[in-house]
Amino acid sequence: MKIPIIVGGVMLALGIAIGWVAKPLPKLTITQAVASAPAVRPPISPAKDSPAEVPGKRAIRPPEPAKADPISLPPAQKEQVQKMQEQMTKNIVARQRQKFENQIARLTESLALTDGQKAKLENWLDERMKAMETLDITDADSMGDMPEIANQLTNEALASQLDGTLTPEQQTALADFKESEHRNEVDSLALKSLAKLQGIIQFEDGQRDEVYKLLSESAEESIKNASKNPDLSSMFTEGMGLEMDPYDLGIQQAMTEAMTDPSAKKGVLGGNADFAKNIREVIDTRIEAKVEKLRPALNDRQLDAYRNELKTKGLGIYSTVLSTMESVPGAEADE
Numbered sequence: 644m645k646i647p648i649i650v651g652g653v654m655l656a657l658g659i660a661i662g663w664v665a666k667p668l669p670k671l672t673i674t675q676a677v678a679s680a681p682a683v684r685p686p687i688s689p690a691k692d693s694p695a696e697v698p699g700k701r702a703i704r705p706p707e708p709a710k711a712d713p714i715s716l717p718p719a720q721k722e723q724v725q726k727m728q729e730q731m732t733k734n735i736v737a738r739q740r741q742k743f744e745n746q747i748a749r750l751t752e753s754l755a756l757t758d759g760q761k762a763k764l765e766n767w768l769d770e771r772m773k774a775m776e777t778l779d780i781t782d783a784d785s786m787g788d789m790p791e792i793a794n795q796l797t798n799e800a801l802a803s804q805l806d807g808t809l810t811p812e813q814q815t816a817l818a819d820f821k822e823s824e825h826r827n828e829v830d831s832l833a834l835k836s837l838a839k840l841q842g843i844i845q846f847e848d849g850q851r852d853e854v855y856k857l858l859s860e861s862a863e864e865s866i867k868n869a870s871k872n873p874d875l876s877s878m879f880t881e882g883m884g885l886e887m888d889p890y891d892l893g894i895q896q897a898m899t900e901a902m903t904d905p906s907a908k909k910g911v912l913g914g915n916a917d918f919a920k921n922i923r924e925v926i927d928t929r930i931e932a933k934v935e936k937l938r939p940a941l942n943d944r945q946l947d948a949y950r951n952e953l954k955t956k957g958l959g960i961y962s963t964v965l966s967t968m969e970s971v972p973g974a975e976a977d978e
Contacts, residue, residue, distance in 0.1 A: 839889075897929060
């Protein structure tokens with residue numbers, strides 16, 4: 644596909660932001676391109692008294708269909724979109740800078756960093772932000788650098804800049820700091836999931852504590868997976884009011900899995916509808932896993948309510964995207 648699925652959430656966020664500027668443009672499929680090509684006239688048969696044509700050594704190839712011109716925005720709209728993407732990039736960089744400046748401040752206080760150690764962290768941040776500023780989020784080729792940048796832009800990568808500079812006391816403080824941050828992150832995610840559950844079902848005596856324990860285990864597993872496979876879309880959507888994965892289903896990872904799984908190759912190449920079907924199947928598997936995780940604490944009626952909630956709302960904004968893909972007959976995925 645021309646746009647890597649791993650940055651699909653980023654492109655989706657951009658599409659929502661510029662939706663008021665330009666109407667969605669139809670995607671030109673291979674079938675449509677061939678259909679729009681000029682008709683090829685059949686060769687004219689030679690006259691009866693004309694000398695027979697002697698075949699040459701080179702095989703005569705049928706003319707190739709004319710390539711369709713790429714569809715583009717009108718100049719005025721294109722200029723507006725360009726300005727919006729530039730402002731969007733500035734906002735993203737500003738949010739990421741603030742986020743890591745806060746982390747540097749916490750590290751400085753917790754570890755009693757020297758001015759030199761703090762400067763090392765600040766220099767690292769400046770280099771990462773300069774790399775982000777060069778990205779064009781409307782250009783798939785430019786966004787191809789995003790995975791590498793995202794993998795380097797983590798709290799763990801930041802703390803690693805202090806390797807070899809810490810005193811024994813600072814090393815102990817750093818270990819305590821990381822453990823505290825991890826527990827807070829797990830607790831925050833578990834409480835978020837618990838709040839959603841309480842809006843769906845009414846807990847019976849003793850269920851809440853048991854559910855929270857199970858949700859904490861799931862949250863810890865989810866956070867560990869996220870550290871290995873960062874969700875790039877969250878980097879672009881946090882602060883925009885867009886919740887791309889409201890029920891922590893790992894949608895971005897599921898989309899990548901749906902595309903890269905060898906058993907799903909036929910569906911990916913088969914077209915948008917088949918690709919969307921693959922994604923839904925992966926998500927359904929994740930939904931069932933989440934439901935089964937709570938089976939020790941909930942009854943069948945409660946589990947059914949939870950499953951229905953995940954199936955109807957779990958995809959969030961992506962639900963509209965998949966429905967659109969499924970409704971376009973014959974729209975083939977770009978190789």
